[in-house]
Amino acid sequence: MSDSKTPQGDASVFAKFDIPHTSPVTPVQLGLDDMIQFDCHKGISCFNACCKNIDITLTPYDILRLSRRMGIPTWEFLLKYTMHYDLDAHGMPGMKLRPQEESPACQFLTAQGCSVYDDRPTACRYYALGTMELRRKESDALEDVYFLVKEEHCKGHEEPRTLTVRDYRREQGVEEYDALNRNWIDIIIKKRSSGPTVGAPSQRSLQLFALASYDLDAFREFISSDSFQTMFVLKADELSALQQDDTALLSFATRFLKQVLFGERSIAQREEAVRERYAQRKDIIERRYQDDVERHRLRDPLEDAES
Ligand code: SF4
Ligand code: SF4
Numbered sequence: 384m385s386d387s388k389t390p391q392g393d394a395s396v397f398a399k400f401d402i403p404h405t406s407p408v409t410p411v412q413l414g415l416d417d418m419i420q421f422d423c424h425k426g427i428s429c430f431n432a433c434c435k436n437i438d439i440t441l442t443p444y445d446i447l448r449l450s451r452r453m454g455i456p457t458w459e460f461l462l463k464y465t466m467h468y469d470l471d472a473h474g475m476p477g478m479k480l481r482p483q484e485e486s487p488a489c490q491f492l493t494a495q496g497c498s499v500y501d502d503r504p505t506a507c508r509y510y511a512l513g514t515m516e517l518r519r520k521e522s523d524a525l526e527d528v529y530f531l532v533k534e535e536h537c538k539g540h541e542e543p544r545t546l547t548v549r550d551y552r553r554e555q556g557v558e559e560y561d562a563l564n565r566n567w568i569d570i571i572i573k574k575r576s577s578g579p580t581v582g583a584p585s586q587r588s589l590q591l592f593a594l595a596s597y598d599l600d601a602f603r604e605f606i607s608s609d610s611f612q613t614m615f616v617l618k619a620d621e622l623s624a625l626q627q628d629d630t631a632l633l634s635f636a637t638r639f640l641k642q643v644l645f646g647e648r649s650i651a652q653r654e655e656a657v658r659e660r661y662a663q664r665k666d667i668i669e670r671r672y673q674d675d676v677e678r679h680r681l682r683d684p685l686e687d688a689e690s
Pocket of ligand 2: 422423424427429430431432433434510511536537538539540
């Protein structure tokens with residue numbers, strides 16, 4: 384199964400996932416109450432065809448659900464079942480489901496169908512619907528729009544069942560996934576739409592992004608660590624709730640990322656530690672600058688300005 388494809392759009396259109404354009408799309412925008420004709424069931428002639436050549440982008444909640452399903456920590460799941468790709472030109476790390484060693488088929492595919500069906504990723508739930516967020520010219524608000532993905536191998540479009548987009552989403556359990564992924568997707572969209580004005584994130588920011596997005600069990604350890612506690616104020620009862628509740632941790636992780644990437648301060652910081660960290664960074668940057676000047680025998684524009 385491929386991710387839902389997006390029609391070519393103008394700059395105000397953002398796909399929810401990075402998607403290779405290998406298949407035709409019916410670029411008709413659909414709203415929640417529009418009707419679609421589609422059905423998928425075990426008796427259909429193409430059963431399993433969509434899972435034999437996968438390109439599935441994973442969200443943080445997908446990874447959480449699948450790792451819990453398999454009874455392994457997120458870092459082990461990442462190692463065994465995922466592969467990296469770049470979400471944007473700055474190298475923001477993304478995750479895709481890793482196919483089988485010998486074929487492009489999904490590792491979770493069996494002759495009986497999907498072996499993780501109740502915990503299948505968002506992209507699998509959406510198929511054969513595609514979705515994207517659209518900002519209309521007259522508005523600042525982002526709006527979800529949908530479209531049908533029609534791939535030749537998928538015979539579900541020939542089935543006689545009709546239903547609304549809203550009912551299809553409900554049937555596929557998409558609403559819960561969308562609710563828990565929304566804040567994280569907003570981060571990706573904001574990062575893309577800010578483009579070069581924000582500049583390339585530091586290596587440290589990219590590492591924190593990967594940690595807080597995909598490896599929630601390691602992130603859970605991180606928020607208990609001395610380095611986190613030195614910088615942030617997290618009361619014992621808050622920490623204890625985050626240690627026990629996966630979805631609360633997911634939500635806290637996106638708040639943390641908004642703080643790290645965009646300076647949106649929703650987690651209290653220890654001001655003295657922040658000042659100290661800032662001074663250390665400034666010192667490191669100044670030392671690097673001096674090293675560069677000496678190494679490349681550059682003329683120092685600051686000295687020029689003083690003379
Ligand atoms: S997770 Fe399940 S539905 Fe999704 S591609 Fe794999 S086998 Fe198919
Ligand atoms: S109908 Fe489409 S989604 Fe369902 S099994 Fe066939 S190819 Fe996959």
